Amino acid sequence: MEKTNCVLEVQKLSKSFSGKRVLDNLSFSVHRGECAAIVGENGAGKSTLFRILFSLLRPGCGDILIDGVSAKTGTKRSAQIGLFMGGDAALYGRLTARENITFFARLNGVSAEDTRRRIDEYAALFDMRSYLDRPCARFSHGMRQKSALVRAIIHDPSVIILDEPMTGLDISTIRAVKEFIACELDKKKTILYATHSMQEVISVCSRMLLLHRGRLLGDFPVEGIVSTEALEETIADLICASPSEME
Amino acid sequence: MKIIITVFLKEMLEFLRDSRSVIITLLLPLLLFPAVFTILGHRSERSYVIYLRDNDDLGKQLSQNGKIIVRDAENEEAMVLLQKGDLLIEGNAPQLIITVNNREKSSIEAGALIEKMLQGGTVTTRFLFEEAEARSYLFLSILLPVIFSVIAVNAPSTAAGHLMGGEKERSTLEALFGTLTSRSLIMTGKFIAVWVIGLLSATAYLGGLLLAYSLNTDISPGALSLLTFTRGFQLFVLFLSLIFLTGAIELLFSTFASSSREAILCILPLTVLFLALSYFAQELGDIPAAARYVPVVNFSLAVRDVIAGTIDIATMARIVVLNFLSALPFLGWALMYARDEKVIYR
Numbered sequence: 039m040e041k042t043n044c045v046l047e048v049q050k051l052s053k054s055f056s057g058k059r060v061l062d063n064l065s066f067s068v069h070r071g072e073c074a075a076i077v078g079e080n081g082a083g084k085s086t087l088f089r090i091l092f093s094l095l096r097p098g099c100g101d102i103l104i105d106g107v108s109a110k111t112g113t114k115r116s117a118q119i120g121l122f123m124g125g126d127a128a129l130y131g132r133l134t135a136r137e138n139i140t141f142f143a144r145l146n147g148v149s150a151e152d153t154r155r156r157i158d159e160y161a162a163l164f165d166m167r168s169y170l171d172r173p174c175a176r177f178s179h180g181m182r183q184k185s186a187l188v189r190a191i192i193h194d195p196s197v198i199i200l201d202e203p204m205t206g207l208d209i210s211t212i213r214a215v216k217e218f219i220a221c222e223l224d225k226k227k228t229i230l231y232a233t234h235s236m237q238e239v240i241s242v243c244s245r246m247l248l249l250h251r252g253r254l255l256g257d258f259p260v261e262g263i264v265s266t267e268a269l270e271e272t273i274a275d276l277i278c279a280s281p282s283e284m285e
Numbered sequence: 286m287k288i289i290i291t292v293f294l295k296e297m298l299e300f301l302r303d304s305r306s307v308i309i310t311l312l313l314p315l316l317l318f319p320a321v322f323t324i325l326g327h328r329s330e331r332s333y334v335i336y337l338r339d340n341d342d343l344g345k346q347l348s349q350n351g352k353i354i355v356r357d358a359e360n361e362e363a364m365v366l367l368q369k370g371d372l373l374i375e376g377n378a379p380q381l382i383i384t385v386n387n388r389e390k391s392s393i394e395a396g397a398l399i400e401k402m403l404q405g406g407t408v409t410t411r412f413l414f415e416e417a418e419a420r421s422y423l424f425l426s427i428l429l430p431v432i433f434s435v436i437a438v439n440a441p442s443t444a445a446g447h448l449m450g451g452e453k454e455r456s457t458l459e460a461l462f463g464t465l466t467s468r469s470l471i472m473t474g475k476f477i478a479v480w481v482i483g484l485l486s487a488t489a490y491l492g493g494l495l496l497a498y499s500l501n502t503d504i505s506p507g508a509l510s511l512l513t514f515t516r517g518f519q520l521f522v523l524f525l526s527l528i529f530l531t532g533a534i535e536l537l538f539s540t541f542a543s544s545s546r547e548a549i550l551c552i553l554p555l556t557v558l559f560l561a562l563s564y565f566a567q568e569l570g571d572i573p574a575a576a577r578y579v580p581v582v583n584f585s586l587a588v589r590d591v592i593a594g595t596i597d598i599a600t601m602a603r604i605v606v607l608n609f610l611s612a613l614p615f616l617g618w619a620l621m622y623a624r625d626e627k628v629i630y631r
Contacts, residue, residue, distance in 0.1 A: 094626065094629060096626060115498050123459070128459070129455075130457060132298070133298065137295075141291065142460065142461075144287075144459070145291065145292075146465045172386075189460065193465075
């Protein structure tokens with residue numbers, strides 16, 4: 039991986055809520071065409087990090103650079119980033135999946151023609167054609183997940199954040215999501231992938247960032263690792279050795 | 286502008302597909318007044334208190350009618366008697382004089398009943414008040430300003446509650462505010478939707494009121510003829526401006542609320558406040574000049590003046606401009622709060 043090919047750079051990022059530090063001096067960078075897993079226990083700060091990256095929360099300290107452009111310029115980063123929060127795939131229930139996706143595409147400045155084309159492409163990939171024009175209120179969990187995923191990436195962002203994208207999905211959909219990730223990586227997109235499943239980390243990601251209590255505890259490649267037990271053991275060792283645990 | 290229209294159309298589409306919201310916002314208002322008037326119509330089967338001055342024979346005759354209670358007028362004045370009862374009859378056949386309090390529906394009904402009973406005799410009917418003044422006072426000048434003020438609060442409330450509180454409830458606000466579009470544009474689109482839905486709902490209320498009047502002409506005879514095109518247009522313009530204000534206040538509440546239910550609960554006290562302000566504006570008589578700059582008070586007084594046909598363009602313009610201007614701080618506050626991260630993660 040070329041180090042000069044850096045797309046996303048997080049520099050000394052901190053964030054507190056009501057005096058409680060949720061992210062603490064976090065620094066890392068992710069490169070073009072890389073899929074980095076963000077792993078950590080509940081409350082480690084993953085969602086907060088994603089929300090800051092997506093401009094929903096303001097950083098307390100530090101900076102984020104996307105393609106070398108600092109967040110401090112005040113521009114929204116949504117053009118370059120697509121955020122999919124899998125556990126909470128919220129859609130407008132009275133609109134159809136197509137209307138939901140089209141609405142967000144328009145707000146993200148995608149032309150009508152591109153929207154139609156991309157919806158058709160993704161509908162084919164995720165096997166959504168049968169329910170694309172049905173109101174989302176009656177969708178199953180998997181249908182909602184897939185619709186929300188397409189909504190998050192319809193504007194073709196260069197960085198895609200996937201927060202537990204495979205939770206509750208059936209085998210064929212999981213395969214489709216993996217196919218989608220591989221396809222996006224081929225297009226030199228950057229993916230941040232949050233999960234609790236070591237199996238997913240091994241099968242999808244090339245690198246793992248371990249977050250613990252808002253700090254970056256580890257950053258190592260996972261290519262070549264085949265055993266989930268080995269990975270879990272490494273994570274447990276790192277957490278036990280972390281200063282916050284020893285305190 | 287394209288974005289505002291996109292947000293507006295999405296909100297309208299969602300609203301129109303939500304049968305519960307459509308029923309609450311459009312259908313119920315349309316049916317409310319016909320239902321109330323029907324109930325009032327049944328209640329009009331009441332008895333009437335009639336004061337007689339020195340006419341025992343007529344008293345005996347009238348007492349045979351189960352709906353009439355006859356009382357002796359003694360030496361009290363007509364004005365005093367008609368505050369306690371419905372009708373005063375003086376003189377002897379064939380020259381009877383009936384005094385009607387034409388500000389009171391029951392008095393008018395009692396007068397009609399007596400005239401019907403005494404067919405053949407010479408009956409002279411005298412009204413306590415000038416006819417035109419009494420009619421507008423009776424049907425429209427007290428009731429409608431208060432009702433209209435409440436409508437102005439209620440009409441946009443469901444939409445306002447759902448448009449921001451509902452987004453939070455469904456967790457869609459995060460995705461919406463994460464888009465490239467500025468939050469100000471999204472909020473503007475939402476506000477226009479609240480305003481338009483509020484106006485549609487207010488129109489449904491007014492349509493229901495007209496329907497009620499046309500189905501129950503005995504409740505408010507002549508009221509429909511008072512609602513001319515000019516008066517209807519003036520009322521619509523007043524609604525347009527007041528709903529702009531109430532929509533802005535309610536959108537602000539909804540922006541702060543964490544769910545649509547919480548937003549609508551916050552809006553409820555506003556209904557009570559508007560009702561009270563409007564009622565006191567009518568009841569207090571001499572309103573201090575400064576109070577006329579309070580949006581609901583001026584709306585309430587203006588509705589009365591519209592019905593009486595005494596409003597002038599300058600007053601209308603002042604009220605409309607004042608209502609629009611009063612909305613701006615609330616809109617500004619809502620837009621400002623929408624930029625805060627607390628709007629999603631309170």
